[in-house]
Amino acid sequence: MSKDSKLRQEHGNVLSFIPTGEYYFNKGVQAYDRRDIKKALKYMQRAAQLDPYDPVIACQLAIIYTYCEEYRKAIDIFRHILAKLDPGMVECHYFIANNYADLGLFDEALYNARKYLELDPFGEYREEAEELIYILNAEKEDETGSFSYEQDELMARQEEARQYLEAGHFEMALSELNKLIKKYPDFWSAYNNMALAYFYLGQTEKAVAVLMDLLEKNPGNLHALCNLAVFYYHKHDDEKLEQIVRGLEKVRPVLLDHQYKLGATFAIVGRYEEAYLWLNRLRKAGFDGDASFYYWLSQAAYHTGRQQAAEAAWEQLVELNPEKKGCEPWNREMEKKMNEKNVQFVLDRLNSAELPERFFGIFMIGLSSNRSDIVSHPDFKPLDDFTLAEKIYLAHVLESDIRERFDPDEVFVHGHNIACILHSHYGPMFPGYTNLMIAWFSIFLTGLKRGERFQNEAGFAAAFDYLWHRQKGDKVSQQAIAKEYRISVSTLRKYANRIKSLL
Structure with a gap:
């Protein structure tokens, strides 16, 4: 081989290893998923330099600028995408709205949120855009520019209802959610929580009715569709379940919490292959999941023949919740x-x-x-x-x-x-x-x-829980149990005495 031909071959090999914009984009996404924002920004800036006409790279760079609170830079890039790179990327209007909201420029935020819904009325960020508009309208009603009373009340009531749900106080949650929906009839997450409260109480028909009302008012609401699939599954309405699932199979959410909701829903209704696709994708992206995430990931892996992945996920679950040890889905005796x-x-x-x-x-x-x-x-x-x-x-x-x-x-x-x-x-x-x-x-x-x-359902439940632990010799305080069930210590004592009178 001549010297010149050898040099040409070596030159070609070097050229083949020169990183491209796509290479740096992928590195940037991986760093962003790990929440290593400094590296993510560095990689994405380099990707944009190497491939300045790629709207996806530009969009991801703008999203990172938003995370870094560089709102003006993010807005400029989103506007550049819409004007020059890809006018069809209308979700940029929603992203612009968020950045303007963070800057306190509510008129501009409202304009872009409404523009997004106008251009893509059934888009992926529809629910988020509508909630942003709702909150911005409440914000604008406060002419002093301070945090409006109505928004404060909305968030406080939503949080209170959520805490009632998590504590198992479903009737109290329903009471709060009814008040919330009556005053804020377009606050969609309240409908989903109300449906869950009815479902946990065993009133599935009412739960379904709430979701049907929501979907009539807000078609395409992902959380409602996922919840409806679970309800139909428990009602054994296979025909309606299949109809919902066929629609969910076409959904490609970008937001991590939407991906989690979709994957968990597929697992609950027994569509384990689809469940594993979404939940494992989240795992690879470094998703910081809770115990439920690892539970459903393990179930999906096990039921699709991925035993090693199932065992690894269950180990993660046991770290978060040691009581799950011995309850693995492949432990047939425990399952029975x-x-x-x-x-x-x-x-x-x-x-x-x-x-x-x-x-x-x-x-x-x-x-x-x-x-x-x-x-x-x-x-x-x-x-x-x-x-x-x-x-x-x-x-x-x-x-x-x-x-x-x-x-x-x-x-x-x-x-x-x-x-x-x-x-x-x-x-x-x-x-x-x-x-x-x-x-x-x-x-x-x-x-x-x-x-x-x-x-008084919460009072009786808390009192029974307390007496149950005391009867077993567990060291529990009335204050701890009362706090867990969100009642007063005096209420706990009152109903503990009522239960004692029944023994």
Whole structure:
């Protein structure tokens, strides 16, 4: 080989390794996902220098400038994209609106948010743009430029309702959400939370009705569609579930929380391949997930034959929640004993000689996604063998129309809601879950005979939780339990005494 030809070959090899704009773009995205903003900005600036006509690179650079609070630089780039690079990239109007809002320029923010909705009325950021407009309108009503009272009230009520939901106080959450929607009828997240509250209370029909109302007012709301899929799954409405899922399969969300919502929804309804696609994508991007994220990632990996990935995700879950150790989806023995969906487990409770245990079995029917398998099972005892109290409670969990006629004072409703609160605090994987729930129904049945109405659901749930731990010898304080259930210590003591009188 001649010297010249060797030099030409070496020159060609060097050229093939010169990084391109795409190379630096990918490096920048990886750094951004790791929240290494300094490197992300450096890489993306270099990518934009090497490929100045790529609108995607320019958009990502502007997003990083927004993160760095360089709002004017971000706005200039977004405007350049719309004017020169890609006028069809209309989501830039939404990004511009956010930057103007951060600068306190509300008129410009409103203009661009509305422009985005005008150009893409069913776009990916529709819900976010509408909520931004709602908040900006409230902000503009305060002519002094200070944080408006209405926005303050909106956020405070939303946070209060969210805390009620997380604490399992579903009736109180519904009360707050009803007030919120009445005053702010276009605040869409309140509708989704209201639907969840009804669902957790076992009132699936009402939950579906709330979401249908929301989707009529705000078509394409991703959270509503995902929640609706879960509700149809639990209702065993396969036809409507399939219709929703087909639509969700076409969605390609950019926001991380939307990707998480979509992936978790697919996992819940048993579409594990789609679930793994989204949840694993988040994992690769360095998503800082909570315990639920790793739970569904492990489930999706396991059910798609990715055992190693499933075990790795479960290890992450156990680090965040040590009580999950031994409850792996591949641990069939634990699954059989503890999974609330297990038909035989529920049937065993229903056929128990003890009434509280049978009530717990009925409660599990209400939670189960296998209701039809349970009630049609040959071991499901004839309805004539159920006591009147069991029939009334069964009518409640199955949402029968006759329930109001036999429970006009809603005593069974309150008893069930208290069980739901306890379930939300512990769940079927809690080692003492079954005994705890049976003990609650024992208290409920005794109170039923003595005329107790169980109206303060949070008070009874907290008091029972406290007494349960004390009975086991656990060291718990009244202050800690009261704080967890968001009630006063005096209220906890009051209802603890009420429960003691039933023992």
